Amino acid sequence: MALLLELEHSARKVSAGEILWQENARVDLFCVVKEGWAYSYRNLINGSMQILKVYLPGDVIGMRDFGFTQRLSGVAMINDGVVCPFTYQQLFDLFRHSPALTAGIIAIAVRQQAMLTERLVYIGRHTAQQRLAHFLYEIYVRLDRVGAVEAGRFSLPLSQEQLGDVLGLSAVHISRMFTMLRDEGLVLRERQQLYFPDPGALARMAEFNDAYLDESLPSVFHSLAQAAPSNSL
Amino acid sequence: MALLLELEHSARKVSAGEILWQENARVDLFCVVKEGWAYSYRNLINGSMQILKVYLPGDVIGMRDFGFTQRLSGVAMINDGVVCPFTYQQLFDLFRHSPALTAGIIAIAVRQQAMLTERLVYIGRHTAQQRLAHFLYEIYVRLDRVGAVEAGRFSLPLSQEQLGDVLGLSAVHISRMFTMLRDEGLVLRERQQLYFPDPGALARMAEFNDAYLDESLPSVFHSLAQAAPSNSL
DNA sequence: CGGCTGGTTGAGTCGTGTCAACTGCGGTGG
DNA sequence: CCACCGCAGTTGACACGACTCAACCAGCCG
Incomplete structure (x- = not known):
């Protein structure tokens, strides 16, 4: 509880495009996103970028660098927002x-990585259309959880260039895939607002399996939580 | 120490091709690989497979499922070997x-994920030749660490089919890329033995950056280790 | 009003996949 | 010991998906 209260104190406003940290920077802190979207990325020699992960409100940024001395990826804000940094020391405490x-924190970190792993699967083995559909559907599920989907509509502040960098595709091809998805009646879009007329059909087309987004913890975790006098997650 | 000794007791022989666990199986234990190679995989609807990670002796298998009730991926042995299973309960203890x-264990898990993340980058943004070169070079570095490279030569027990499943490529194309690498004098191969005449050139071609394989821990970890009376990693 | 950024569309290229035939090797059984 | 089978790898022909380049369009902001 004390830790959670401390978090609130350190809240900091950040603006769209702001870099929270660069690749290779020293690892000293982590962040919880309170408002706004962020993404972690890697810049490649040939000038292209690979976006690793998109962070929504409530996500923890930086756990991937835990135990490293250097950041393996940079992090930037997509739109204006608020982040709450915390230190290594606080985590150790x-x-x-x-x-x-502790087990809960690890479970959170593992779940974040599960999304990356899932993307590895569909980038490696699915078509461009499936990749885009899969990513959109994942965002939809995650937003729905934090109550950011209203009447099936949600907003996606990523440019098509950025979507390409997420999925290993060119921006031009993202555009084409969007028109295909629209023509098939799977994804409607106006400005940054998205709507799925038939979410089930979209999920099937993308071969989407939501096991990796499962949030329930195995029963062992609950007995552990009881063994030690502290809040369960 | 007690835990490490327990591990030795539970050592179990496994044979090539043996499945340690299936996708969707209940999560109950983890394994340390003592001898042999293993890989984790996902089977897709269209019949293809994506191999997520290749485990070498010394690696811990299954941390990716920590905190989930179901396995997100299956694990199979590549060749004969020995594994040492341990339970959730032991980890909680x-x-x-x-x-x-605890911090050390997390650091290990994070490092494993870093390899997956790195692969996401090069599967998304590199050519087939670079992908293969990058993967081979990574294996080379990891094997070198456990002393399994002799005079620059090491063995790679993966079939080209499996390499394709790792890299999101067809087995046929893996074969072609091997001949290209040979023609360029970067990778020599006879049976399962590999040799890099010019490792530096190979690394440059693959845009290989070894930051993600860095094994040193930040100084905070050492002070933590001293604060509590136990072995550092 | 003009420039800038993000998105759309078309034409042509290239990388990778698929299918198929063929090779070489190792293991197995007669 | 040899014939056979089967699997892993190689090579070629062809198809197709995604990329690049380029022109064009639509908002948005100065």
Whole structure:
């Protein structure tokens, strides 16, 4: 609880396009996104970029660099927002005081990585249309969880260039895939607002399996939480 | 120490092709690979497979499923070997007794994920030749660490079909890329033995950056290890 | 009003996949 | 010991998906 309160204190406003940290920077802190979207990225020698992960409100940024001395990827804001940084030391304190929360933190980090792993699968083995559909559907599910989907509509502040960098495709091809998805009646779009007329059909087309987004914890975690006197997640 | 000794007790022989667990199986244990190679994989609807990670002796298998109730990927042995399973409960005991080892375990899991993330980058943005070169070079570095490279030569027990499943390419194209690499004098191969005449050139061609394989821990970890009376990693 | 950024569309190229035939090797059984 | 089978790898022909380049369009902001 103390940690959560501390977090609120350190809240910081950030603006669209702002770089939270660069590749190769020293690793000293992590962030919780409170408002706005962010993404982590890698710049390549040939000038192209690979976006690794898109962070929505509630996500923790930087866990991927835990235990490294250098950042393996940069992080930038997509739109204006608020982040709450916290330090290594705070995390270590947590480890010392609550095995239950430790397990919870790890579970969160693992879940984030599961999304990356899933993308590896569909980037490696699916068509461009499926990749885009899969990514859109994932965002839809994640937004729905934090209550950011209203009547099936949600907003996607990513440019098609950025979508291409997420999915390993060219911006031009993203545009083409959007028109295909529209022609097939799977994805409607006006400005940054998206709407899926038939979410089920979209999920099937993308071969979407939501197991990797499952948020329930195995029963062992609950007994652990009871063993130590602290809040479960 | 007690945990490490327990591990030795549970050592189990496994044979080539043996499935350690299937996708969707219940998550109950993890494994340390003592001998042999293993890989984790996902089977797709269209019949193809994506290999997620190749495990070498010393690697921990299954951390990616930590906190999930179902396995997100299956794991199979590539050749004969020995694995040492351990349970959730043993891991929790560790969390309770040593914050330092907890941080170390997380660091190990994060490093494994870093390899997956790196592959996402080069599968998304590199050519087939670079992908193969990058993967081979990574294996080379990892094998070198555990002393499995002799005079620059090492063995690669993966079939070209499996290499294709790792890199999101067809087996036929893997074969072509091998001949290209040979013609360019970058990779020599006879049976399962590989040799790089000019490792530096290969690394440059693959745009290989070894930051993600860095094994050193930031200084904060060492002070943590001293704070609690237990072995550092 | 003009420039800039993001998106759309078309034409042509190139990388990778697919299918198929063929080779070489290792293991197995007669 | 040899004949056979089967699997892994190689090579070629062809198809197709995605990229590049370029022109064009639509908002948005100065």
